[in-house]
Each structure stands twice: as structure tokens, then as C-alpha cells.
Amino acid sequence: MQANNQKIVVLGTGGTIAGESHSEQEALTYQAAQRSVEDLLQAVAGQSNVLPKALHSFKIETEQVSQIDSKDMNFAIWHQLAIRCNHWLSQSDVQAVVITHGTDTLEETAYFLSQVIQRNKPIVLTCAMRPANFKDADGPQNMRDALNTASQLSGHGVWLVAAGEIHQSQYVQKVHPTRLNAFDSGEWGAAGTICDDEIRWLANSSALQKVQHSNAPFDILELPAPNEWPWVEVLMNHVETNPKLIQSLQAAGVRGLVVAGTGNASVSQVMKEALLEAQSKGVEIRLASRCLQGPVVQTANHAFKTTSELNPSKARVALVLDVLSKTQSHKC
Numbered sequence: 001m002q003a004n005n006q007k008i009v010v011l012g013t014g015g016t017i018a019g020e021s022h023s024e025q026e027a028l029t030y031q032a033a034q035r036s037v038e039d040l041l042q043a044v045a046g047q048s049n050v051l052p053k054a055l056h057s058f059k060i061e062t063e064q065v066s067q068i069d070s071k072d073m074n075f076a077i078w079h080q081l082a083i084r085c086n087h088w089l090s091q092s093d094v095q096a097v098v099i100t101h102g103t104d105t106l107e108e109t110a111y112f113l114s115q116v117i118q119r120n121k122p123i124v125l126t127c128a129m130r131p132a133n134f135k136d137a138d139g140p141q142n143m144r145d146a147l148n149t150a151s152q153l154s155g156h157g158v159w160l161v162a163a164g165e166i167h168q169s170q171y172v173q174k175v176h177p178t179r180l181n182a183f184d185s186g187e188w189g190a191a192g193t194i195c196d197d198e199i200r201w202l203a204n205s206s207a208l209q210k211v212q213h214s215n216a217p218f219d220i221l222e223l224p225a226p227n228e229w230p231w232v233e234v235l236m237n238h239v240e241t242n243p244k245l246i247q248s249l250q251a252a253g254v255r256g257l258v259v260a261g262t263g264n265a266s267v268s269q270v271m272k273e274a275l276l277e278a279q280s281k282g283v284e285i286r287l288a289s290r291c292l293q294g295p296v297v298q299t300a301n302h303a304f305k306t307t308s309e310l311n312p313s314k315a316r317v318a319l320v321l322d323v324l325s326k327t328q329s330h331k332c
């Protein structure tokens with residue numbers, strides 16, 4: 001049996017899970033980030049007198065890291081969040097960290113943490129699509145499932161638990177603006193499901209954890225202050241692309257560009273020429289796909305590096321870290 005001095009730490013960042021609307025009937029017009037993470041935890045206990053069995057032997061501690069709508073997430077909060085994850089996961093009595101987060105940029109935060117936290121323990125993000133005072137709020141159940149999952153996972157890995165599903169940070173993305181199960185991992189599928197507190201892994205979880213290992217050549221403690229992190233933008237290839245946007249960004253000092261290319265990460269001829277020009281002036285270029293599913297397959301036709309399974313917003317996180325690591329190694 002688990003000794004009961006083990007802890008799960010819940011870090012609050014805001015989002016709809018902590019949101020409030022004017023009435024319990026109102027699902028879409030509300031203010032995100034109104035309730036504290038401690039209140040959210042109380043709502044889980046209030047939902048039922050009995051917590052999942054796996055949680056009985058854990059103490060649960062909370063910390064409010066930020067209180068924002070995740071559309072406003074920024075590097076400074078990421079830095080702080082990663083420092084707090086690192087702090088808690090380095091304690092021998094902490095089993096895992098759970099993070100409450102808005103759904104809108106959750107996949108970016110999850111991927112970022114998977115790349116900068118080197119601790120061999122899990123991080124589980126959770127969220128909600130309905131505000132906390134909505135009549136059928138999904139937050140308490142999602143939080144319960146996230147805590148339950150966090151109590152049973154081991155090893156490095158960053159996961160999302162929501163709507164009865166467990167997803168890996170690398171593959172998951174928000175695919176729907178309003179429905180309750182707003183997340184999907186495309187052709188990789190969910191890693192597992194949770195129903196009535198029972199976790200069912202759909203794939204071998206230790207194999208999944210290996211997939212999630214960090215490629216970052218530095219950890220969070222080595223990152224410079226967030227105001228020194230590089231400016232990286234995402235552009236899209238579409239009909240009638242205009243090279244002036246790339247030229248203006250390069251002139252304004254952008255350090256990296258991720259292109260959400262068409263199909264298997266293709267870009268128009270005019271865009272390719274403008275990107276080659278920007279690259280020759282030191283801008284790092286990566287090609288992702290604007291398609292919703294499937295990895296990009298690098299071919300001889302690609303003039304720039306492609307980003308495999310990372311969608312454009314995660315490819316941007318990877319490029320920020322890439323540029324940072326190059327800047328860091330030049331300083332050494």
C-alpha cells in the first residue's frame with residue numbers, strides 16, 4: 001500500500017474551468033479565471049463524498065500560479081509555471097503535478113512543459129468547456145479524472161485529461177470551439193479513457209511515455225529571462241500569398257517563422273522565395289501543415305526543415321526552444 005505522505009500538487013492557471021457566467025444556464029458567455037484552484041479542488045470533493053480509491057493515500061496541495069484566460073498566456077507565465085513544476089517534482093514526496101488550464105492554448109503549454117521539464121514524473125493538465133457555475137459543469141469530473149490519472153502514472157510525460165479521455169502532449173489539439181469533448185489526437189488517438197474512475201489504456205502507457213521524452217538540450221533552470229526569448233511567428237500558405245508579410249517580419253526582427261503549409265507542408269513559389277531570402281538573413285524557417293491530421297513527411301522537395309507530427313502552434317514552441325538553445329550554446 002502507498003504510504004500516505006505522498007502528495008499530488010495542483011497548480012492553477014485560470015481558464016473556463018475556473019470561469020463564472022451570469023447564470024447557471026449560460027455556457028458560452030462568461031468570464032474565465034474567476035475561481036481559485038483551491039475552490040476547484042473543493043468542488044471535486046463536493047461532487048461526491050468518495051474520491052477515487054487510488055487517491056485515498058495522497059495528500060493534495062494547491063498553488064495558484066496565474067489567473068488568466070489562456071488566450072492571454074505568455075512566456076513569463078510559462079517560465080513561472082515550469083519553475084513551479086520543476087520545484088514540486090523535485091521533491092521526493094511529490095508523485096505528480098496536475099495543472100488546471102484554459103482549453104484555448106492548453107496544447108502549447110503541455111508541449112512546452114514536455115520539452116523543458118526533465119523530472120522523471122508526470123504532469124497532467126486538465127480544463128473545462130463550461131464555466132464552474134454552469135448547471136452541468138464539466139470541470140469537477142475532469143479534475144477528478146486528472147487527479148486519479150496523476151496518482152497512477154509514473155515516469156516523464158505530459159498529459160491532458162478531459163471528457164473521459166487521456167491524451168499525450170505531443171499529439172493532442174483542440175479541435176472544436178464549443179463541444180464538451182473538444183480535444184483529439186488525430187490518427188494517434190487517445191492514449192486512454194476513464195469511466196467510473198477506471199482507467200483503460202488504449203496503448204501501452206510506458207511505450208507512450210518513451211515517445212514523450214524531452215529533446216530539449218537544456219532544462220528550465222537554464223532558460224534566460226522570458227523577455228529574451230525569441231520572437232517566432234506562424235504564417236499560413238494559402239491562395240495568393242503575399243511575400244510582403246515575410247519581408248516586413250524579417251525587417252522587424254523576427255527570429256523564426258513556422259509556415260502552416262498546404263498539404264504535406266507545401267508553400268507557394270513566391271512564399272518560398274521570400275522565406276529563402278529571410279533564411280539567408282538569419283531567420284529560422286520550419287514547415288508544418290495546415291491539415292488537421294497526420295505527420296508531415298519530409299521529402300527532397302522541401303526547401304526547409306519540416307516538423308513531423310507537430311501542428312503549427314506546437315512547431316512554433318519547438319522553434320522558440322530551438323532558437324533559444326542555439327543562442328545559449330553561442331554564449332558558452
Ligand code: SIN
Nearest residue numbers: 015016070102103104
Ligand atoms: C481559456 O482558454 O482560458 C478560455 C477557454 C476555455 O478554457 O475553454
